[in-house]
Structures are given as structure tokens and as C-alpha cells.
Amino acid sequence: MQLVVARIGRAHGIKGEVTVEVRTDEPELRLGPGAVLATDPASTGPLTIETGRVHSGRLLLRFEGVHDRTGAEALRNTLLIADVDPDERPEEDDEYYDHQLIDLDVVLTDGTEVGRITEISHLPSQDLFIVERPDGTEVMIPFVGEIVTEIDLDEQRAVIDPPPGLIDDRAEIASARDDETDGNDD
Incomplete structure (x- = not known):
């Protein structure tokens, strides 16, 4: 490879x-x-x-x-x-080469599909997964332990537990706000 x-x-x-x-x-x-x-x-x-x-x-x-x-x-x-030998692994258990992460399926902790990792962006402060969603849009996921809870190379997936708003569509957020305000018509 x-x-x-x-x-x-x-x-x-x-x-x-x-x-x-x-x-x-x-x-x-x-x-x-x-x-x-x-x-x-x-x-x-x-x-x-x-x-x-x-x-x-x-x-x-x-x-x-x-x-x-x-x-x-x-x-x-x-x-x-x-x-690079495709089976080569970094020395640390919690480290990965980019080629190991590209094309992993990204799912929420409950198994809900988020998308597929298409790119890793290495920034000075942290690395980001660039994830292509099923509708073709992209979302950036910080590659930090608080959000990326599991990398399973055998199952070819990354499990994430994102904070509110990180991957939510603007339409979903707006809809949720509308639902909240509809219930406050006292």
C-alpha cells in the first residue's frame, strides 16, 4: 500500500x-x-x-x-x-495510521449510521475525521477520546458519542426548536 x-x-x-x-x-x-x-x-x-x-x-x-x-x-x-505494509500497526494500541481509518463506517453509540470517513485532517490542535454522510454532505468529527469512543478495525467502524449540535442537521435543530416553541403557546 x-x-x-x-x-x-x-x-x-x-x-x-x-x-x-x-x-x-x-x-x-x-x-x-x-x-x-x-x-x-x-x-x-x-x-x-x-x-x-x-x-x-x-x-x-x-x-x-x-x-x-x-x-x-x-x-x-x-x-x-x-x-507501507497494510498490516503494519503503530506501536501504541490507541494509535492508527490514516489508511486504517479511511473508509471506516461511523456510527453513534446506539448503532445509528452517521457516514463514512473519507479523509483525516491533521490540525495543530487535533485531528479531524472528515465524514461523508449518506446524503453526500460532510461533517467534521474531532478525533478525541471524549467523542470517538471506539475504533474497531475488524468490524471496520468508528463509534462516536458526539455532543449536541456536532452532527445534527440545521433542519433537525430548527425543527426541534419549532417543536419546543409550539408547546409554549400558553
Whole structure:
């Protein structure tokens, strides 16, 4: 299985280094020296990481055969893709790779269908499940223990217990408000 693990950003300096936007929880495993990565577009790769370092909070990489700014600039916006064993699991029991979560069915604790995870958005404060509902709309579910109560990879489902308003349709909320006000016609 292939996973996007980073996107190449700007050239850094004049010796072929580039900044990378990391898209993996394990950059030390996927983006270390010697790693061979496929690319999108495929015409730019595969690329072999020669060196890597952190500078001012950003990961900088240099690839074999790219030793000047011009070569580094030509790689900008290229996606780096790693081969990953589909059965590989993170070390911690409560951690998951994105590919394990994509396409899981999302249900409420009572079994009510919410939708299907189509994307994981990694934000600085927390990760979000992007869930496509049966009607084609999307809802964002924070991937936190208080809301996502269970991930069952064998059953291919994520069980959630959302707070009021997180996944409710605006029409349902408006209808509930109307019902409340209809009963107050004293």
C-alpha cells in the first residue's frame, strides 16, 4: 500500500535542501536518510533521501542527485509516497495510521449510521475525521477520546458519542426548536 507522507515545499539555501510539509505521524520512520520514495508526479522520482534535519521547526531534506537550488526548486509541490505494509500497526494500541481509518463506517453509540470517513485532517490542535454522510454532505468529527469512543478495525467502524449540535442537521435543530416553541403557546 502506498501513502503520501510529505509534500515538498520551498528550496532552502543553495545546496539542494527543501522544506517538507510532513503528512505522517512517524517522520523519523518514513523520512529518514536512505528512504526511497515514489513521487506524484511520478516523473520526478523515485527520490532517495540523502540527509534530513530540523531547522527552525521545519524538516529539511536533501535528495540524492539534487545538490543546488535550481534542482530543489524543481521539486516544489511534489508529493512523497512511501510503501507501507497494510498490516503494519503503530506501536501504541490507541494509535492508527490514516489508511486504517479511511473508509471506516461511523456510527453513534446506539448503532445509528452517521457516514463514512473519507479523509483525516491533521490540525495543530487535533485531528479531524472528515465524514461523508449518506446524503453526500460532510461533517467534521474531532478525533478525541471524549467523542470517538471506539475504533474497531475488524468490524471496520468508528463509534462516536458526539455532543449536541456536532452532527445534527440545521433542519433537525430548527425543527426541534419549532417543536419546543409550539408547546409554549400558553
